Amino acid sequence: MNSRRWIWLVWALVLSCYVVPYGLLGQVQAWYGSCLFWFVVGVLVIVANIMITQGF
Amino acid sequence: MSTNLIWGAVLIYLVVAVVVAYLSRGEATNGKGVDMSGYFLGNRQMNGFVSALSYSATTYSAFMMVGLAGLTYAGGVGAFGFEIVYFAGVSLVAIFGPRFWAVGKRFGFVTPSEMLGHRYGNGKVAVATAVASCVFLIPYAAVQLAGVGYLLAGMSGGAISFTTGVIVSTLLAILFSYIAGIRSVMWTDSLQALFMIVASTLVALLVVHSLGGFSELFDTLASEHPASLSVPGPGLFSFTTFLGLTIPWFFFSLSNPQVSQRLFMPSSLKSMRQMLIGFLIFGFIYTVVSVLWGFSALVAFPDLAKSDLATPTLLASEHVPPVLGVIVMVGILAAAVSTIDSIMLTLSSMLSRDVYANVVIDASESRQLKVGKWVLPIIAILAFLFAELQLNLIAVLSVAASTGLVVIVPAIIGAFYWQRGTAVGALASIVGGGLVVIYLYLSGVKPLGLPAGIWALPVAVVLFVAVSLVTRANRERADEFMETARRR
Numbered sequence: 001m002n003s004r005r006w007i008w009l010v011w012a013l014v015l016s017c018y019v020v021p022y023g024l025l026g027q028v029q030a031w032y033g034s035c036l037f038w039f040v041v042g043v044l045v046i047v048a049n050i051m052i053t054q055g056f
Numbered sequence: 057m058s059t060n061l062i063w064g065a066v067l068i069y070l071v072v073a074v075v076v077a078y079l080s081r082g083e084a085t086n087g088k089g090v091d092m093s094g095y096f097l098g099n100r101q102m103n104g105f106v107s108a109l110s111y112s113a114t115t116y117s118a119f120m121m122v123g124l125a126g127l128t129y130a131g132g133v134g135a136f137g138f139e140i141v142y143f144a145g146v147s148l149v150a151i152f153g154p155r156f157w158a159v160g161k162r163f164g165f166v167t168p169s170e171m172l173g174h175r176y177g178n179g180k181v182a183v184a185t186a187v188a189s190c191v192f193l194i195p196y197a198a199v200q201l202a203g204v205g206y207l208l209a210g211m212s213g214g215a216i217s218f219t220t221g222v223i224v225s226t227l228l229a230i231l232f233s234y235i236a237g238i239r240s241v242m243w244t245d246s247l248q249a250l251f252m253i254v255a256s257t258l259v260a261l262l263v264v265h266s267l268g269g270f271s272e273l274f275d276t277l278a279s280e281h282p283a284s285l286s287v288p289g290p291g292l293f294s295f296t297t298f299l300g301l302t303i304p305w306f307f308f309s310l311s312n313p314q315v316s317q318r319l320f321m322p323s324s325l326k327s328m329r330q331m332l333i334g335f336l337i338f339g340f341i342y343t344v345v346s347v348l349w350g351f352s353a354l355v356a357f358p359d360l361a362k363s364d365l366a367t368p369t370l371l372a373s374e375h376v377p378p379v380l381g382v383i384v385m386v387g388i389l390a391a392a393v394s395t396i397d398s399i400m401l402t403l404s405s406m407l408s409r410d411v412y413a414n415v416v417i418d419a420s421e422s423r424q425l426k427v428g429k430w431v432l433p434i435i436a437i438l439a440f441l442f443a444e445l446q447l448n449l450i451a452v453l454s455v456a457a458s459t460g461l462v463v464i465v466p467a468i469i470g471a472f473y474w475q476r477g478t479a480v481g482a483l484a485s486i487v488g489g490g491l492v493v494i495y496l497y498l499s500g501v502k503p504l505g506l507p508a509g510i511w512a513l514p515v516a517v518v519l520f521v522a523v524s525l526v527t528r529a530n531r532e533r534a535d536e537f538m539e540t541a542r543r544r
Contacts, residue, residue: 007147007150007151010144010147013144014141014144014145014306017137017140017141017144017302018295018298018299018302021133021134021137021286021287022287022288022295022298025286026286026287027286028285028286029278029282029283029285029286030274030278030285031274031277031278031285033133033285033286034133034134034136034137034285034286034287035133035136035274035285038133038136038137038140039136039344041140041144042140042143042340042343042344043340045140045143045144045147045336046333046336046337046340048147049146049147049150049332049333049336050333052147052150052151053150053328053329053332053333056154056325056326056328056329
């Protein structure tokens, strides 16, 4: 996957930060709901940036 | 908590930090031929590790352990989401970082506002950007100073006065900025970043352990405060509030000059990569720790009158031994000072490079540097006075800081991607957008029921594009600038 695709992944992750917790996970009141979701997004953002900046 | 213990910890922190600041002195910032680039950018020779820690300490202020923990206490997991959206926004560094770095090196830019003035071929754009940054960031620095005042007063039970706390943090910020310019700021930032992350993580783990461990903590939250584990949660994070908070903060890495100026400093793109990845790892840990801190306070003390009391209450409780409590307190003090000194240094470079040098024709490098060094304590004294006076307008401007600065973003993105962008368009978006933000915050008006944080960027974009389309662009300058950014 080239860096452009990883950048698109970041934009998709940002969008999901609004859509998923306020939609799909709105009724899940446990650690495995929005809490876990945003944690995973944070980890994926780090991975995406490692891949985007490989060419640096 | 005993006053002697607090002063002892502050004194140890001060001595170690001043020694580090003195050791950071070098030819670039303290030599005979020191210039603006040397004093404010470390001659663009900063290594990745120090840059990462300094970027972290500059970005993360006392807001994290006090404000974000308080937001988590009051609003639940939405506070974590808000911070994660900001965190994802730092990815903009991966896209714009190499471009800033390339044009900075080629044209010798010292400040982001100077870059905009050059790109649009009009010094007024640089002046407007510098003034807008001062209008929003000096009050923001003042609130950081006030935060230290409240923290020391609260932790000592009033034995250390609010004013004493503000004076201590102001003097520390001036000292760290003055000793060796950006080098002393970055090296003391690095020390403070390590201190912040180690102390807060260890104590957060200790508190979670004393509350029965992670599973017990989240079981208690799920049974006694279930709303805190979803959004909108207890009600603080409605969708429009979440949107209004996150849009300006998503662009923080571009809109705030104290961090965007850092994109000129790395010695190479490899160093920039280390800076970005290092910051992301630091930021993620610090965010999780601050949120855990807020959740722990909610479980341990569910009936606090104000959510801002979550951290001080937890630090003063039986869950945290006094020595560890005072170490975290110094960590919060370090977080505030490391943000304030960077803001002061950046604003002084902008006022000398972009305001003074545009008013006084042919101002030499050494003259600009002299003005920059004179302006620095004046900015510090202004921030100190604002913190002491606690004016309502200052509180409004500090809250509006991230929203107010986001109006600079269209001109920055346009500089690299839109040849048709003009100086008049950039001025209209920065000045017009900034005035709209101030009006919305002062009046409390919410057009269509939406907060200012949602309106600021669209208003600035419309002004930038519409005015640019009816005015003449400097095509030659745009081509040269964009070609340099592309080649990098």
